[in-house]
Amino acid sequence: MGLLIVGTVALDSVETPFGKADRVLGGSGTFASFAASFFSVPKLVGVVGEDFPESYLELLRSRAVDTAGVVKEKGKTFYWAGKYETDVNVRTTLTTELNVLQTFNPVIPEKFRDSSYLFLANIDPKLQLKVLDQCSGLKFTVMDTMNYWIENTREALDRVLGRVDAVLLNDEEARMLTGTPVLQKAADSILKSFPSMKIVIIKKGEHGAMMFSREGFFALPGYPLDVVKDPTGAGDSFAGGFIGWISRADSTDEVTLRQAVAAGSATASFCCEDFSVDRFRTLDSSELKRRAASIRNCTEFASLDW
Amino acid sequence: MGLLIVGTVALDSVETPFGKADRVLGGSGTFASFAASFFSVPKLVGVVGEDFPESYLELLRSRAVDTAGVVKEKGKTFYWAGKYETDVNVRTTLTTELNVLQTFNPVIPEKFRDSSYLFLANIDPKLQLKVLDQCSGLKFTVMDTMNYWIENTREALDRVLGRVDAVLLNDEEARMLTGTPVLQKAADSILKSFPSMKIVIIKKGEHGAMMFSREGFFALPGYPLDVVKDPTGAGDSFAGGFIGWISRADSTDEVTLRQAVAAGSATASFCCEDFSVDRFRTLDSSELKRRAASIRNCTEFASLDW
Numbered sequence: 001m002g003l004l005i006v007g008t009v010a011l012d013s014v015e016t017p018f019g020k021a022d023r024v025l026g027g028s029g030t031f032a033s034f035a036a037s038f039f040s041v042p043k044l045v046g047v048v049g050e051d052f053p054e055s056y057l058e059l060l061r062s063r064a065v066d067t068a069g070v071v072k073e074k075g076k077t078f079y080w081a082g083k084y085e086t087d088v089n090v091r092t093t094l095t096t097e098l099n100v101l102q103t104f105n106p107v108i109p110e111k112f113r114d115s116s117y118l119f120l121a122n123i124d125p126k127l128q129l130k131v132l133d134q135c136s137g138l139k140f141t142v143m144d145t146m147n148y149w150i151e152n153t154r155e156a157l158d159r160v161l162g163r164v165d166a167v168l169l170n171d172e173e174a175r176m177l178t179g180t181p182v183l184q185k186a187a188d189s190i191l192k193s194f195p196s197m198k199i200v201i202i203k204k205g206e207h208g209a210m211m212f213s214r215e216g217f218f219a220l221p222g223y224p225l226d227v228v229k230d231p232t233g234a235g236d237s238f239a240g241g242f243i244g245w246i247s248r249a250d251s252t253d254e255v256t257l258r259q260a261v262a263a264g265s266a267t268a269s270f271c272c273e274d275f276s277v278d279r280f281r282t283l284d285s286s287e288l289k290r291r292a293a294s295i296r297n298c299t300e301f302a303s304l305d306w
Numbered sequence: 307m308g309l310l311i312v313g314t315v316a317l318d319s320v321e322t323p324f325g326k327a328d329r330v331l332g333g334s335g336t337f338a339s340f341a342a343s344f345f346s347v348p349k350l351v352g353v354v355g356e357d358f359p360e361s362y363l364e365l366l367r368s369r370a371v372d373t374a375g376v377v378k379e380k381g382k383t384f385y386w387a388g389k390y391e392t393d394v395n396v397r398t399t400l401t402t403e404l405n406v407l408q409t410f411n412p413v414i415p416e417k418f419r420d421s422s423y424l425f426l427a428n429i430d431p432k433l434q435l436k437v438l439d440q441c442s443g444l445k446f447t448v449m450d451t452m453n454y455w456i457e458n459t460r461e462a463l464d465r466v467l468g469r470v471d472a473v474l475l476n477d478e479e480a481r482m483l484t485g486t487p488v489l490q491k492a493a494d495s496i497l498k499s500f501p502s503m504k505i506v507i508i509k510k511g512e513h514g515a516m517m518f519s520r521e522g523f524f525a526l527p528g529y530p531l532d533v534v535k536d537p538t539g540a541g542d543s544f545a546g547g548f549i550g551w552i553s554r555a556d557s558t559d560e561v562t563l564r565q566a567v568a569a570g571s572a573t574a575s576f577c578c579e580d581f582s583v584d585r586f587r588t589l590d591s592s593e594l595k596r597r598a599a600s601i602r603n604c605t606e607f608a609s610l611d612w
Contacts, residue, residue: 039612087487181393183512184530206489207513208527217604221514221525224490248612258607266610285612292610298523299605301564304572304598306345306554306591 007121035240313427341546547573
C-alpha cells in the first residue's frame with residue numbers, strides 16, 4: 001500500500017492581488033505529498049540545494065511525509081517566481097531557475113522501491129522513466145506532465161505514457177498531445193494509443209475535473225471558492241489527494257477512483273486559500289470531510305421523470 | 307403553468323470546421339422554444355421579416371410551439387453570420403444585421419399575458435422591461451443578457467435585474483457585471499444588489515453550469531460530446547430546457563430547480579450535434595431521458611469516509 005511521490009521541491013516567490021510571498025515552500029512533489037498526507041503516508045523523492053531551509057523539510061515531516069528520498073545537493077534549490085493577475089487564471093512566470101534540478105538524478109531509496117502506488121509529478125520524462133525502472137510491484141502509477149515536455153521530449157514522454165495507468169493533463173495539454181480540440185476524443189485517442197493506460201484525467205482548474213476510462217466518464221464541477229489567495233500547487237494537490245485516496249483504499253475499482261477524484265478536488269480546493277502549503281498546515285480531516293460532503297451535495301439532483 | 311418566451315427569431319449563416327449552413331433557422335427565441343417544447347408548450351413572441359420562410363414557422367409549430375406572437379414586419383429578418391474555429395470555443399461574428407429587430411416592439415398577445423413562467427431571452431433591456439409591463443401573474447421569470455447590454459444600457463439592465471427571479475450569464479458577463487473575477491462573489495454580489503433575485507446561473511459552455519441561490523450552490527460539469535458540429539444556440543437551449551422543466555413541474559423548489567438545470571444541460575448537449583435546430587427535429591424524449599440519466603450518473607460518487 002506504500003505511496004511514492006517523485007517531484008520537485010522548490011522555493012517559490014509568488015505575487016497575487018492578495019499579496020506577495022517570497023521564497024516559500026513549493027514544488028509539485030511538495031504539494032502532492034502534503035495533499036496525500038491527509039489520506040496516506042507518502043514517501044517523497046526529490047532534490048534541494050544548500051539554501052533550502054531545514055524548517056521546510058520539518059514542515060513536510062510534520063505531516064508524516066517520509067523525506068528520506070529528498071537529497072540535498074551542492075548548489076541552489078529549484079526556484080520559481082510567478083505573478084497572478086486579478087483574474088487568477090492568468091499567470092505569468094517571471095523566473096525559472098532549475099539550479100540543482102538541472103542535474104537531478106532520482107535515486108529511489110531501497111526501502112521505497114516496493115511501493116504499490118506511485119505519482120510521477122511533472123518532471124523531465126527521462127527522469128520519470130528512471131523512476132519506473134527502479135520500482136517493482138507497482139499496482140497503479142499516475143503521471144503528470146506539461147506542455148514543455150509535450151513539445152520538446154515527445155518520444156520519452158510517449159515511453160512514460162506507455163508504462164503508466166493514469167495521466168493528468170489540463171485541457172490545453174490534452175489538446176496539444178493529441179491534436180484534437182474535443183476533450184472526449186482526446187481522451188479516447190490517448191486510451192487507444194496506450195493500451196495499458198486506464199485513466200485520463202483532465203484537470204480544468206476552476207472548472208473542475210473530468211475522468212475518462214474505458215468504462216465511462218466521471219466529472220466534478222469546480223468548487224466555488226470565496227477566497228483564492230494563491231492557486232499555485234492546486235493541480236499537484238489534486239494529484240496528491242487522488243493518489244493518496246487510492247493508496248489508502250488499496251484499490252482502483254470504479255467506486256474508489258470516483259472517490260479519489262473527489263478527494264483530490266476537496267484537497268485542492270483548500271490549497272488555493274493561502275500561499276504555499278500554508279492552508280494545509282491548519283487543515284484538519286473534519287474540514288476536509290465537510291468539503292468532500294459539500295462537493296457531493298452540490299451535484300446531486302433527483303431523477304428526471306416525465 | 308403557461309410558458310412565455312420572448313426572444314429573437316433569426317436567419318443564421320454558420321461556418322464550422324464541419325461545414326457551412328446558409329440562412330438557417332436561428333435566434334434565441336427559436337432555440338429556447340425548441341428546447342422548452344420537450345417539457346412544456348411554449349408561447350413565443352418575436353419578429354421576423356418578409357424574407358422569413360413559412361417552413362421555418364411550420365417547424366416551430368411542429369414542436370407545438372405557439373407562434374401567435376411571432377409577427378411579420380416589412381423588411382428583412384434579423385440576420386447573423388458567424389464562424390467557429392477548430393477549437394469551437396472560438397467564434398467570430400462576421401455579420402450582424404438587426405433589420406426588423408431594430409424597430410421591434412414586443413406586443414404580448416392578450417391570451418399570453420397571464421403566463422406563469424417567462425423567459426426573456428437576450429434582447430435590449432428596454433424591450434425586456436416592456437414585456438414585463440404587459441404580463442400579470444408571473445410566478446417565475448428568467449432573463450438572459452450579453453456583454454453589449456452590460457456595457458451600453460446598464461441602467462435599463464439594472465431595472466430588469468430588479469424585476470426578475472433568475473439571470474443567466476456566462477462567466478465573462480458575470481465578471482463584467484460585478485467587477486469581480488471570483489464567480490462565487492459575483493453571484494453573491496448580484497443576489498445582494500437585487501433583493502427579488504433568487505437564482506444566478508453561470509453558464510460555462512463546455513464546462514457546464516453553476517446555480518447560485520440564497521440557499522446554496524449546485525453545479526453540473528459539461529457533458530463530453532463526441533460530435534460538436536455547431537454550438538450556436540446551446541446557451542439558449544439550456545435556458546429553454548431550464549424554464550421548460552420549471553413550467554412543467556409548476557414549481558421552483560430546490561429539487562425542481564436542480565432538475566431544471568439538468569434538463570437544460572441535457573437539452574443543450576444535443577443542440578451542438580448539428581446545425582441550427584436540426585438535432586432537435588429528430589430528438590425524442592427517450593434519448594433526452596437517457597442523456598439526463600447519464601449526466602446524473604457521471605457525477606455520482608460514494609461518500610468519503612475515513
